[in-house]
Amino acid sequence: MKGFREFILRGNVVDLAVAVLIGAAFSALVSSFTENLLTPLLGAFGGVRDFSALVLTVGGSRFGVGAFINAVITFLITAAVLYFLVVRPVNALVARYRTEPEPSAPVHECPECLSKIPVRATRCAFCTARVAPAA
Template identity: 55%
Template sequence: MKGFRSFILRGNVVDLAVGIVIGAAFTAVVNGFVSAFLTPLVGLAAGATGDMNRKTFTVGATQFPYGAFINAVISFVLLASALYFLVVLPINKLHERLAPHQDVQAPKRDCPECLSPVPARARRCAACTAPLPAVPVQPGDTTRRIE
């Protein structure tokens, strides 16, 4: 029981629970906005009269509620764009600022025995363990190779 209590009281679980509740409330607000304002505008642009949410078409004896689908699509696009622009982009920029990505490759040269690429300052090849000839020190290079 102590392990379960410590799991529940950890910050990540509480943050996740709060995020889910706020997400559900935000979804309700976006759905209300879409059904009250945006869907009637789509109906106006399409020349439809009445409640766009109740629009259907019939094939045989089956009715297809395309108005509700349009509502759902508009809600999804609004939620996805709001989450992207208000959460994902700022978090990515903050992450890049705090921990910049450094993908610096050490200069390489080929091993004369097996032709595998090895770091330029290596003494032996990692693939065949052949000794490698010394590399002359470049001007401005502060790291010296010990012979």
């Protein structure tokens, strides 16, 4: 039981659980916005009172076109918000704090073990053989 408790109380597991719950709540919020505010507004311009009630009937089968359009709009809004409020700021932050790799020092081969050592080295770091510094 102790191992399970340590696993659950680790920071990344708790953070992931919080992120999933907040994501679900945000998705419900965007769905409600789409279904209750946005698509009725679009439906008012299109002459349809309830946009989600648009159905296409083919051979006795009902296709919920309006509900699908609501889902697509919800997805696009969620994706746009995540991109502009999470992905872009995190990418900018990572780019700002990215360290550039150190420039590589000139190297030459050790005559004994053929490993690459700095030009100014007098002893090989791998085989400890004495080497003359390269000119």
